[in-house]
Amino acid sequence: MSNNGSVTEWLAQIKELKQQLADSIKECQAADESAAHWRQLYNTEAQQRRIESQLAQEQIETLKAQLQKLQQDGFQLKSDQLETVSSIEQNVEQLQTVEELRATLKSVMAERDRLIDALKTEQANHAQTRENLTVVITDTVEQLAKERKSKPSQVEEVTVSESSPSPDLPSFDNEDSW
Secondary structure (H helix, E strand, C coil), rough: HHHHHHHHHHHHHHHHHHHHHHHHHHHHHHHHHHHHHHHHHHHHHHHHHHHHHHHHHHHHHHHHHHHHHHHHHHHHHCCHHHHHHHHHHHHHHHCCCHHHHHHHHHHHHHHHHHHHHHHHHHHHHHHHHHHHHHHHHHHHHHHHHHHHHHCCCCCCCCCEEEEEECCCCCCCHHHHHH
């Protein structure tokens, strides 16, 4: 019976080892599936980050191009502006002291403020004129509409007598003639 007991023990151990092997295989497969799932999530996230990075880089390039264009446009003065700048530079160079520069700056700032006030006044006057013209046009249109309603139509009514048809027009009294 000792051989029978040891065979039974061996069979029990083999069965237990088979179960452990099956469990290990299942755990390995589950780990592989989990790894594949996480790899897919990582790749998806990485792809999104690459796209976002590419879009951000394109936007940076676009903004750089716009900035460069604005800088180029800003430094390109028209010929009359160049003359004005040249005249200003000559006036500034003629100033000998800081006090002269301050006095000139104060007068320029006062002139600027005066011009800003004049512009605001002109804008307000323009807005008032536009509003007044709109009111006048509206009133005129309303007045014309009232006049059209109150006056009868000047088109004369023409009465056609049934007994004497026009010699130029055919008579349609008899529909069988068609």
